[in-house]
Amino acid sequence: MKRHLSGSAALGVVFACALAAAPQAIAQQPEPAPVGTAPAEAPAAPAPPPPPQGLSESVAAVVNDDIVSTYDLAQRMRLLIATSGVQPTQENLPQFQREALISLVDEHLQFQELRRVEKEQKIEIIADDNDVNEDIDDMAKQNNMDRTQFMAFLASRGIGADTLRQQLRAQISWGRWIQGRYGSRLRVGDDQIAAAQALLSAQASKPQYQIGEVLIDSNRVGGMPQALAGAQQLVQQMQQGAPFPAVARQFSALPTAANGGDAGWVSPGEMPPEVEAVLEQMRPGQLSQPIQVRDGVYILYLRDKRAGGSATLVNLKQAAVSLAQGATADDEAAARAKLTALKPQITSCATLEATAGKVQGVVAGDLGEAEVADLAPQFQDAANKLKVGEVSDPIRTSAGLHLVAVCGRRAAGGEIADKEQIERRLRGQQLSMIARRYMRDLRNSATIETK
Incomplete structure (x- = not known):
C-alpha cells in the first residue's frame, strides 16, 4: 500500500486495504455457528494525488504529542478483521475504523501515563518481549499453531508483527498497572460478601444462566447511538458466522473480554435488570439482540440454562x-x-x-x-x-x-459460590469500574485531534 497520502484520500486507502485483507476468521469456538457469508468486494479507491517529497505517511490522529498514522490505523483494522471473525463490508467498515482508532488512541494514552509513572516512581511497568511472547504463544495454542505459524498467518493477511505486539503490550502493561495500583487498596468487606451470599441464596431457587457477554461502552465509542449501531452490526455478523468469543475479545469493554466474553454461570440479581429481562426469554444456543443499559449496549449469548436449586x-x-x-x-x-x-x-x-x-x-x-x-x-x-x-x-x-x-x-442448580469466589468477583467488578473511569479521565484531560 502507498503510505504517503493525506486527507480523505488516505482514509479511502485505509478502507480499501482493510477490504483487500478480508480473511477467514482464525479458528475459534463457533458460537453461534451459522454458515458465514463471503466478504463484500470493495470498490476501487480513487488514485491519490502525488504527495510532497519527504512525507512518509499521513496523520490519522494526534494524541497529545503522539501521532497515530494512517498506516497504523490500516494495520489495526486488519488485525481486528483477522481476529474477530467479522467479515468486512461497506456497512461495517466505519465501525472497524472507529474501533481501531479508539483502541490506538487509548493505547497511546495508556503508554503516556505508564511512562510518566515509570519516570516519577522509578519502576518498570511496561511489559517486555518475554511477556508479549507468552501471550502470543497462548493465542497460537488456542488456534492449534505455534508462534511462528501464528505470526505467518497474520503476515499472510498483511498484518505486521509489531501491530499485534503493540496491542498485547498495552493490554498486559495497563492491566498490570491497574492491578498494582488499586488491587492492594481495594477492600471487599465482610458485609459486602455476606450481602452477596444472601442474594445468591435467595436466588438459588431460580434458574441460572451460563452466558457469554459483550458490552459496547457508549462513553468509549462516542455516545449511545454509536454503541447501538455498532452492537447491531456485530449481532448481524455473529448471526452470519463470526465467533462470539473472537468478537468479545476485540470489542467488549468488560473484564470477561479476555476470556472470550465467558461470564460463567450467573443468577438473577447479578446482571442489570434490562439484561435479566431478556435472559429470562432466551433459549440455550440463542444470541440476543442489542440490549441498552446505562453505560452502553449488551449482547448476550446463552450457552446453557439450569433449573433453580429447589427443583x-x-x-x-x-x-x-x-x-x-x-x-x-x-x-x-x-x-x-x-x-x-x-x-x-x-x-x-x-x-x-x-x-x-x-x-x-x-x-x-x-x-x-x-x-x-x-x-x-x-x-x-x-x-x-x-x-x-x-x-x-x-x-x-x-x-x-x-x-x-x-x-x-x-x-437442580449449582453450588453457591464460596466466600473466596464472591470476593474475587466483587474485586474484579470494582477494578473494572476503576479502569474505565481512569481511561475516561485520561481522555477528558488529553488533547486529541482526529484528522
Whole structure:
C-alpha cells in the first residue's frame, strides 16, 4: 500500500486495504455457528494525488504529542478483521475504523501515563518481549499453531508483527498497572460478601444462566447511538458466522473480554435488570439482540440454562409393555403379571435393559434426566417415593404398563459460590469500574485531534 497520502484520500486507502485483507476468521469456538457469508468486494479507491517529497505517511490522529498514522490505523483494522471473525463490508467498515482508532488512541494514552509513572516512581511497568511472547504463544495454542505459524498467518493477511505486539503490550502493561495500583487498596468487606451470599441464596431457587457477554461502552465509542449501531452490526455478523468469543475479545469493554466474553454461570440479581429481562426469554444456543443499559449496549449469548436449586432432577429408566387404552381386562392382567414377575429380576439400573430384553413383549430404555415436576403425573409419585436404584410396581398410562427405575436424583442448580469466589468477583467488578473511569479521565484531560 502507498503510505504517503493525506486527507480523505488516505482514509479511502485505509478502507480499501482493510477490504483487500478480508480473511477467514482464525479458528475459534463457533458460537453461534451459522454458515458465514463471503466478504463484500470493495470498490476501487480513487488514485491519490502525488504527495510532497519527504512525507512518509499521513496523520490519522494526534494524541497529545503522539501521532497515530494512517498506516497504523490500516494495520489495526486488519488485525481486528483477522481476529474477530467479522467479515468486512461497506456497512461495517466505519465501525472497524472507529474501533481501531479508539483502541490506538487509548493505547497511546495508556503508554503516556505508564511512562510518566515509570519516570516519577522509578519502576518498570511496561511489559517486555518475554511477556508479549507468552501471550502470543497462548493465542497460537488456542488456534492449534505455534508462534511462528501464528505470526505467518497474520503476515499472510498483511498484518505486521509489531501491530499485534503493540496491542498485547498495552493490554498486559495497563492491566498490570491497574492491578498494582488499586488491587492492594481495594477492600471487599465482610458485609459486602455476606450481602452477596444472601442474594445468591435467595436466588438459588431460580434458574441460572451460563452466558457469554459483550458490552459496547457508549462513553468509549462516542455516545449511545454509536454503541447501538455498532452492537447491531456485530449481532448481524455473529448471526452470519463470526465467533462470539473472537468478537468479545476485540470489542467488549468488560473484564470477561479476555476470556472470550465467558461470564460463567450467573443468577438473577447479578446482571442489570434490562439484561435479566431478556435472559429470562432466551433459549440455550440463542444470541440476543442489542440490549441498552446505562453505560452502553449488551449482547448476550446463552450457552446453557439450569433449573433453580429447589427443583429435583431424576434420571429414569423403564421397562414397558405396549397396551392400548381400550385393552381388555385379561390383556391388562397378563401384561401386569409379566412386569410383576420381571421386577425382582432387575437388580440394578445398569442391567435393566439387558434383563428386560430377555422377556418377550417388553421394551426397555433410558428416559434421561428430568425435573420431577415435568414428569407425567403417573410417574411423579414413583419418582418422589422411590430411592435411587429402586423399581416401581407396574404403572398404567395411555401407552401401556411401565416399570420405572430411579437411577439418579439430585438438586437442580449449582453450588453457591464460596466466600473466596464472591470476593474475587466483587474485586474484579470494582477494578473494572476503576479502569474505565481512569481511561475516561485520561481522555477528558488529553488533547486529541482526529484528522
